Amino acid sequence: MKRTLPRSTLKSLVKKHKPQLRLGGNTDLLVHLNFLLFLFRLAEEARAKAVEEKSKIIKYEHVLSSAKIILKKSRG
Amino acid sequence: METEAQRLKAAFHYTAARLCEEVAEDKGICFSRQAIAAVSEITFRQCEIFARDLEMFAKHGKRSTVNVEDVKLLARRSNSLLKHITQKSDELSLNNLEQKEKKKKKSAAKKGRRNSNEHEEPVAIVNEDSNMA
Numbered sequence: 001m002k003r004t005l006p007r008s009t010l011k012s013l014v015k016k017h018k019p020q021l022r023l024g025g026n027t028d029l030l031v032h033l034n035f036l037l038f039l040f041r042l043a044e045e046a047r048a049k050a051v052e053e054k055s056k057i058i059k060y061e062h063v064l065s066s067a068k069i070i071l072k073k074s075r076g
Numbered sequence: 077m078e079t080e081a082q083r084l085k086a087a088f089h090y091t092a093a094r095l096c097e098e099v100a101e102d103k104g105i106c107f108s109r110q111a112i113a114a115v116s117e118i119t120f121r122q123c124e125i126f127a128r129d130l131e132m133f134a135k136h137g138k139r140s141t142v143n144v145e146d147v148k149l150l151a152r153r154s155n156s157l158l159k160h161i162t163q164k165s166d167e168l169s170l171n172n173l174e175q176k177e178k179k180k181k182k183s184a185a186k187k188g189r190r191n192s193n194e195h196e197e198p199v200a201i202v203n204e205d206s207n208m209a
Contacts, residue, residue, distance in 0.1 A: 076153075
């Protein structure tokens with residue numbers, strides 16, 4: 001896994017969504033951590049879905065249905 | 077011996093049963109006893125989460141008192157729930173305003189009476205003074 005973070009990309013993404021919002025200190029690192037944990041949960045859920053359907057490959061449908069669940073769970 | 081939690085749970089159960097009855101009448105269905113018990117138990121557990129969240133929100137706002145804004149923050153995850161809560165809080169604040177105005181009017185009337193009394197008293201004192209003199 002790549003160990004470097006796209007900090008400026010992350011900041012610009014936040015800026016795009018909320019132009020008036022200022023990020024203090026190293027908040028973007030925490031945001032990145034949150035994002036990584038989100039991806040982890042999404043991967044787990046999609047894998048579980050694939051196993052449930054006896055598929056050895058994670059397919060589009062699995063990701064779609066698990067994204068719905070995980071996005072709902074990740075609401076702040 | 078009944079502990080506090082048990083009494084609280086009993087109260088939850090009673091209220092849950094009442095609410096379930098209402099829904100049952102509305103929808104024309106029946107709730108089994110176990111279902112009502114489960115609903116009350118879930119409500120009890122959920123309240124623990126709510127209490128912790130509200131405490132954290134108040135603490136984040138550097139307050140020790142939970143207010144309406146905290147409750148709104150608690151309901152932010154579901155859009156429809158947030159709308160409902162906001163509407164209710166608006167109604168509440170309106171009611172409060174009306175009651176305050178009523179109280180103000182009442183107290184103003186009382187003050188008016190008191191003022192009239194006070195007006196009389198100085199006159200009496202003056203009279204006494206004149207008598208003294």
